[in-house]
Amino acid sequence: MINPLGVGALAVSAAVRSGICQYQETGNISKDYQPFKMALVPDECLPELDRQIGRGKSPYYQRLIQLTNIAILQACNQLDSSQPLPLMLALPSEQNLAVALDADSLLLDIVRSCQDLIDFSASRHFRLGRAAGIAAFQAGLELIESGISDAVLIGGVDSYLDLMQLALLDRQQRLLTATSMDGFVPGEGAAFFVLSREPNGKVTLGPPGLSDEPGHIYSQEVCLGDGLSNAIRSALTGITQPVKTVFSSFNGEHANGKEWGIALSRNSQNIDEAFIMEHPADCFGDLGAATVPTLMILAYLGLLRGHYASPLLVWSASDFAERGAITMTLND
Structure with missing residues (x-):
């Protein structure tokens, strides 16, 4: 990195x-x-x-x-x-x-x-x-x-x-x-x-969730939050405990705030009410296409060292339609 x-x-x-x-x-x-x-x-x-x-x-x-x-x-x-x-x-x-x-x-x-x-x-x-x-x-x-x-x-x-x-x-x-x-x-x-393909991995990665949001910031359509909601829903498939930590691509713009609020509401049954939100762009700025791998590595290290509670959700929203998410769970 x-x-x-x-x-x-x-x-x-x-x-x-x-x-x-x-x-x-x-x-x-x-x-x-x-x-x-x-x-x-x-x-x-x-x-x-x-x-x-x-x-x-x-x-x-x-x-x-x-x-x-x-x-x-x-x-x-x-x-x-x-x-x-x-x-x-x-x-x-x-x-x-x-x-x-x-x-x-x-x-x-x-x-x-x-x-x-x-x-x-x-x-x-x-x-x-x-x-x-x-x-x-x-x-x-x-x-x-x-x-x-x-x-x-x-x-x-x-x-x-x-x-x-x-x-x-x-x-x-x-x-x-x-x-x-x-x-x-x-x-x-x-x-x-x-x-x-490591049989004794310390962290289990959930299925990746990918979806499109028609109402992105460069679109004339209204953002209904469907893209991020669907991406997160797919990523949460098979999860046995509610998510306790969330890593996001928030970069300071307000556009994604509404989207996340909708996605959180629609997936609230799988996200702990007291979840912790992390948005490291506050420290290193917007990393664009390097965002997801950076967040995944930081989340992985944090889970191994006990800095963040498991399960953990990583999500990211592009400037255009693409939305993505994945979960990471520390193995017992």
Whole structure:
């Protein structure tokens, strides 16, 4: 894992639990002449790229490779096997027209930068924004259940450090400034974990829930909360105890508040009345497509160390229609 709070999952987990915030005012000025905040990874934390990798591509494209490279190496260094793993990669939404991203080339360049750690032929990318990590997890799970692979590398990468993207968000009044409180702090990061067929795992993952919300923030339709409600309902299938901890993709915008309220009401029979809500974007900003794998890793570490009560629900809502959720239960 890497994001504005640090390099490595343990460092980020400790910073989140301590409430450390890496929001910083930038020199970028909004259309209302107000500086807006961002949460960025210091350049000195990023590895140098081979000159042939990402050659001729934008700084944004190259930054995604740098963020991914350092997080994947961390994950794979903990493995005993040197066999290349399939990669299920969550990426920014293809509907985000402000980001010109050649996802196929990016996946290939990531494989090239990771020193034979990834099986490119079995790898896929998912351009669904914040909820993309759930789709990546679902695809990785299917790969394991089919017997094609015993282990899969799952994760995501994203960055808002792109002038076209920031300009669009500014015009849409979605950035947090002194005059606009209904906004978010753009962040960046990457997070990866290995999903394997381990018979004695310490945490059980429930079925992934994916659904679409017609009334998303870029739609003319009214948000009825069906997408998030259905995704959470699917994720709660088979749960034997009510959820006690919730990890969400809340980033400070008000849009998801109504959605979550509806989803909570519709699934209240499976969620404890005294549940604890965690929304780490308060510390590291909005991580976009890296949100779900980051939340899952933080939740996993927290469950093992007794910081969070089990069962635990992770949910995330993209800017567009996609909504995703999954449960994590500490085994006895």
